[in-house]
Amino acid sequence: MKKILVGMTAVFCATATSAQTTDSLKNVELQDVQVMSIRADKKTPVAFSNLDKQALQQVNFGKDIPYLLSMTPSVTMSSDAGTGIGYTGIHVRGTDPTRINVTANGVPLNDGESSQLYWVNIGDFASSVQSMQIQRGVGTSTNGAGAFGATVNMQTDNLGTKPFATLDLSGGSYYTHKETFRFGTGIMGGHWAIQGRLSNIASKGYIDRASANLASYFLQGGYFSDNTVVKLVTFNGQEKTYHAWDYASKADMEKYGRRYNPCGKYKDANGQTVFYDNQTDNYHQQHYQLILNQRLGQDWKLNAALHYTKGSGYYEQYKKDQKLYKYWASTVKNELSDIIRQKRMDNDFYGAIASVNYDNHERLSASIGGGWNKYDGDHFGKLVWVRTPGTQTINPNQTYYDNNAKKTDANIYGKVNYTLLKGLNGYVDLQYRHVGYRSTGTSQEFDGVGQQLPIEFDKTYDFFNPKFGLSYQINNNQQVYISYAIAHKEPTRNDFEDMLAEADLVEPQAERLNDLEVGYKYESPLFSAGANFYYMDYKNQFVLTGAQDTNGEMIARNIEKSYRMGIELSAALRPFKGFQWDVNATWSKNRAKDMMLNVIDPDTWDSQQVNVGDTRLAFSPDWIVNNMFRYEYKGFAASLMTKYVSKQMMTNSGFESYIDEDNGNALVSAVIDAYCVSDLDLSYTFPLRSLKSITVGCTVYNLFNHEYESNGSCGINFKQDANGRVQAFSNNAQWFYSWATFSAQAPIHALAHVSLNF
8 A cells, every 4th residue: 555655656757847837825826726716814804713734634534524613612512323434423512403504615505495404415524625614693694504603614625836645544433434545746847737636534423323334536637827716616425324213212322231222123933023124315416616716906806706516315214104195005094004205305506606896905894795506306205115005006116295396596795895994993784685495296194084295395585685784803913803693494394294294383483583692802922811792682593392204304384483592602722832721612502592391281182382481402511611632742632521511402492301101101201412522532643754744643532431421312291290390291192202312422442543644
């Protein structure tokens, strides 16, 4: 392997000309135009965190991007497999992933319909990221899905001027391994360069059978001149994961162990409990981006890009005791059988983005930009197998639901940052966004008389999203800022589809957010600190209810009035060379106002809406604290990272538990308990003659072996006692079933890693 890599490096060196006419600083500056118009800088009055390539490399040993961002303020993560590999999620300020806008080079990455980015579809993407910025709150105007909790914009690797090759290897607990090969030719012929990556990440997961196999590549080629960069970027991901999204109750964990996974569970012909081998998710996603960065003069720069994403795949499930008429396998309404089904997707997403940026390097910087994107997606289901055939003959190619959705998203924005007085900057950011969303075809839902429901709607949304702010540089070390922003967001596909099963619920409404941010920053070589206060006032906010739909995805519902407020504190101390202490903490208050609960009379089954006042929003902890010590001496580096997350409600009801009437009125927790976990990383870099360097190390995760859960699902029934007080309860005998399941995370585990740089 070493001889091969050295040989490849020699080829790269031979193709790079000794007289490189392209200035490397201009090269980097022009490539940075890709994200210039949507990123915040030191004069922008918003809360944000930057991560450069070095910071990402220090933690990038196989876990998904949400875990690489875990030490930034107000962030919580979740992992279905319990190891941070496979299906993972990120919450910022308590808002769920569908409210977080994600772009790469300014190109939207969120799914056009769900508004969510499934990180599992772009495995090891962090290895091809040059820099990343997380803006909390509304942030600055960007392309794609509306930002209601945060914006994550990533810039992929700059094409370097010098040839290189690297091989990164990791391996450890739960049969986890990662192999990443990266290379770059450097500038060839004075104007051309090629760069790429080939990766594989696999793990059996902490949770039983929660395996993941993620294969991916990244490839880009570019042309450079003094004023122009043209790049063609393509990357993909091919994933196969075993389902682990049903989670487990505390009772099942006590009975079967914390690794218990109920997905795919059934009884075979002999009555033995077994698990279906192919209970898997399979998806392929291919991305293309054609990017132009052009200097139009000393003060003007242009960025434009065309993009196309192709996605296709399916997940397969063993389902017990299904009504066969819902799969067109029987004409008898109550005929039941175990089945195997596939739910498939085939979609195309394409469009264009552009921005023109002006900076006179004195008092004024401005940009105007926008984009047009189109999503066209097919959703259909197939019945693969039936244990007990029904009255209808099964056609292997027959679908039991089939629908198509088309969504157009267009936006235009203008931003101005102007120095009003010495040190005082005014910021204005105005965006208009138009969304057209249409769906036709049949859904998975049936009404009470056995008729299949259509999923048909044709919606148009027009949003005006203004943002204003001031920043004042008090002196060389201190800055204050204030901003106010308004943002809107349309409902997702799941919001419309989930309503079909709830005939008494109204049609989903678009959301509105008013976001106030007030901050202070202090910076010096020895010490830096910051404080940011936010108040996010919502109308019709979509908030997770705690329940999951038939696809295993979390259900959200409009809450008419709600808010999120808090203060984010951060500090960094560098008392001597090589040592740094970073800490940040978020205290927040997340509330639904005048929460209405559906209260049932168990005797008559009559229900009524009862106002239970202000309640805590689900999956929104009051406290998040991150602490990191890092020490470097010559080639040695050590990091100790600790994260504390306070308890989280799993519903918006205000109840932390419910009464299980079937088990002696035992109390069942509906809360994700607080947890505190620490990770330790040790590494050493050896300079070598035959290589640029070799780094070896080991990361120990959950160092103190804490037993905790990061996510869960919950559904609760409510009734009133003799005194009129609302109670949360479960009674299977009366058909009032409540549940609480939890996503257990791995105990102490480790990954060894080595990086060879040629």
